[in-house]
Amino acid sequence: MPGLILKLAPNERVMINGVVIENGLRRSRLNILTPNANVLRLRDAIHPEQANTPVRRVCYIAQLVLAGEADAALGRKQLLTGIEQLSQVFTDPDSQKRLNEATGHVLEQRFYPALKSLRALLPREARLLEVAAQ
Secondary structure: OOOEEEEEOOOOEEEEOOEEEEOOOOOEEEEEOOOOOOEEEHHHOOOHHHOOOHHHHHHHHHHHHHHOOOOHHHHHHHHHHHHHHHHOOOOOHHHHHHHHHHHHHHHOOOHHHHHHHHHOOHHHHHHHHHHHHO
């Protein structure tokens, strides 16, 4: 049966529909069969104090929705607003493609793929911030 396959390292934590699950001492593989399950690897999570740049803040909103810690309708509105603001700065074709993908996923209430598209902008944002600091 198709679905999401998670390969977990020993002691790795993952959040599925707001529930934190910790793997045991051995590598394991989980098949998530429920469509649209909200899954977040905690090693990829952005902590509140790390949400200190525009892209990180938008990613954090998506993460809150995934974790069930934010209302999906309000999070959707905030994500669309944030993505629109980011599109004013990230004007290159690849970034625009990522932002368009994220928008489509948010409109379909597919928050993990939206987060994945947005996270691709983090290295670009870091380079822009580095150049601006010089």
